Amino acid sequence: MLTPLVLGALAVALAGPLPRALSRWTGLRRTPSAAMLLWQSTALAAVLAALGAGLSLATDRLWLAPVAVGDVVVAALAGLVTVVVAARLLLSGHRTGTALRRMRRAHRARVDLVARTDGGVSVLEHDLPVAYCVPGMTGSRIVVSRPTLTRLAPEELAAVLEHERSHLRARHDLVLEAFAVLHRAFPRWVASGSARREVEVLVEVLADRAACRTGDRRALVSALLELADSPAPAGALGSAGSLAARVEVLRDTRPHRAQALLVLALAAAILALPTLLVVLPWLAGLR
Structure with missing residues (x-):
């Protein structure tokens, strides 16, 4: 009876209090890849704990004979709660994914109508400097405005375009979509x-890191400042979001290997905890 209660409490903690606490640890952004794994592990662990709580309660009541009528009722209610949790996840995934796609x-169709293509980039006639990408399973677009081409130096423009390409290569849109669903x-x-x-900040930091691997860090910072007042439209990933946090990370060039290892260990521990709580009682029952 204790395991379902622990899993239920763990699901609540992983869905709310722990993310709020982790979001205050802004130093995590210095190791963005490890930090992203930590956030993904926390989200997956929350789902496992939420589903495992109901399943554990149901099997706990039905595993050992004799099984009373009350045990069957409790197991049925626990199973129903599990089904509701799974249904909410599936419905949220369907609605979020359908709306975003x-x-x-629609945005790609509008861009194709009004923009011209130059070197694989869609160029808009727009008053402000903008740069963003519109992801998709096929036919993604990188969009810039004419002021972006005229105001940015060649190395700045190259850094911005690489930032957008890294969003598309890494499918950061799917990462953001998963967290929106949850x-x-x-x-x-x-x-x-x-x-x-926080994941929205991290995908931008990861794209910045990718741009810096092939370009100049200072050029990227300069370009970000130029694009600071031009956020991306809804559903797109842009270069201008979370500017202050990203500039702070860009200025820090140290590797932070010890922190990365610590964060990876924490991610593994968080994911392992609900998994063990679900699996171990079943293995003990089989014996």
Whole structure:
């Protein structure tokens, strides 16, 4: 009886309080790849704990004879809760994914109507300097405005374009979509928006790191400052988001290997905890 309670409490903690606490650890951004794994492990562990709580309670009541009528009722209710949790996740995934893909399809169609293509980049006639990408399973677009081409130096433009290409290569849109799905699937009194907001910063930091590997760090910072007042449209990934946090990370060139190892170990421990709580009682019952 203890395992379902622990898993239930763990699911609540992993969905709300822990993400809020982790979001205050801004130094995590200095090791963005490890930090992203930590956030993904936390999200997956929350789902496993939420589903495992109901399954553990159901099997706990039905595993050993004699099974009373009350045990069957409790098991049925626990199973129903598990089904509801799974259904909310599936429904949230369907609604979020459908809405995003419809929005991006429409935006790509509008871009194709009004923009000209230059070297694989869609160029808009727009008053402000903008740069963003519109992801998709096929036919992704990198979009810039004419002021972006005229105001940025060649090395700055190259850094911005590589930033956008890295978003598309790494499919950062799918990472963000997964966290949006989880945020909407959990009840509001449990779910925290901290994970989604921090992951939005991390995908930009990861794209910045990719741009710096092939270009000049100072050129990227200069380009980001030029694009600071031009956020990306809904459904797109842009170069201008979370500027202050990203510039702070870009200025720090140290490797931080010890922190990366610590964060990876924490990610593994968080993911292992609900897994062991679900699996070990079943293995003990089989014996």
